[in-house]
Amino acid sequence: MDIINFQRKLVLPSSEDALPGRSFAIPVTHNHTVLGTPFMGPFAEHLEVAQFGLGCFWGAERVFWKVPGVYTTAVGYAAGHTPNPTYQEVCTGQTGHNEVVLVVFDPTRLSYADLLRVFWESHDPTQGMRQGNDWGTQYRSGIYTYSEAQAEAARVSKDDYDHRLKAAGYGGITTEIQAASEFYYAEEPHQQYLDKNPEGYCGIGGTGVACGFGTGVLA
Numbered sequence: 001m002d003i004i005n006f007q008r009k010l011v012l013p014s015s016e017d018a019l020p021g022r023s024f025a026i027p028v029t030h031n032h033t034v035l036g037t038p039f040m041g042p043f044a045e046h047l048e049v050a051q052f053g054l055g056c057f058w059g060a061e062r063v064f065w066k067v068p069g070v071y072t073t074a075v076g077y078a079a080g081h082t083p084n085p086t087y088q089e090v091c092t093g094q095t096g097h098n099e100v101v102l103v104v105f106d107p108t109r110l111s112y113a114d115l116l117r118v119f120w121e122s123h124d125p126t127q128g129m130r131q132g133n134d135w136g137t138q139y140r141s142g143i144y145t146y147s148e149a150q151a152e153a154a155r156v157s158k159d160d161y162d163h164r165l166k167a168a169g170y171g172g173i174t175t176e177i178q179a180a181s182e183f184y185y186a187e188e189p190h191q192q193y194l195d196k197n198p199e200g201y202c203g204i205g206g207t208g209v210a211c212g213f214g215t216g217v218l219a
Contacts, residue, residue, distance in 0.1 A: 055131030071111025
């Protein structure tokens with residue numbers, strides 16, 4: 001990749017500069033290969049939805065599907081401009097999207113605060129437009145909220161973890177927190193990728209700094 005294209009991948013495009021996309025959705029039909037649950041809605045009314053970006057979505061999804069109380073997960077693209085983007089388009093940096101995990105959970109078994117703890121402890125949120133060896137706007141740290149209660153919890157947890165990271169010698173948190181926009185499901189091969197490809201790549205990893213948010217009882 002030449003220097004100009006690499007630099008472009010590190011700057012979010014405007015809506016005017018984003019790729020045009022398409023009017024039809026990418027077809028996704030299968031149930032979750034690990035949990036056996038459907039990962040496309042509508043979901044039962046008692047379930048809640050969360051959305052997180054913490055680097056390559058292959059490894060990020062595996063982190064969340066292992067959490068007790070999670071009903072289903074899916075990977076996709078969010079927080080961008082291009083309608084119904086493809087993986088190849090997102091990787092150019094010209095759609096504005098982030099690689100994210102949709103997490104559907106049972107709030108009687110798992111709190112949103114505990115999901116935030118899993119999020120913070122599973123990646124390094126100080127790295128800007130990258131995560132480890134993965135560089136680009138689609139690898140930025142992000143929390144995309146579905147209610148004001150989620151947004152407030154995310155902001156409080158961010159402030160708390162920012163202090164903890166700085167005390168441990170890290171820089172400031174770069175995580176974006178914004179209302180969830182339309183979630184576009186990624187292509188079928190990307191769903192539960194590391195279950196289908198157990199030796200596949202996973203570039204995410206935490207800082208080792210504990211988060212004080214949530215109950216602290218999750219593995």
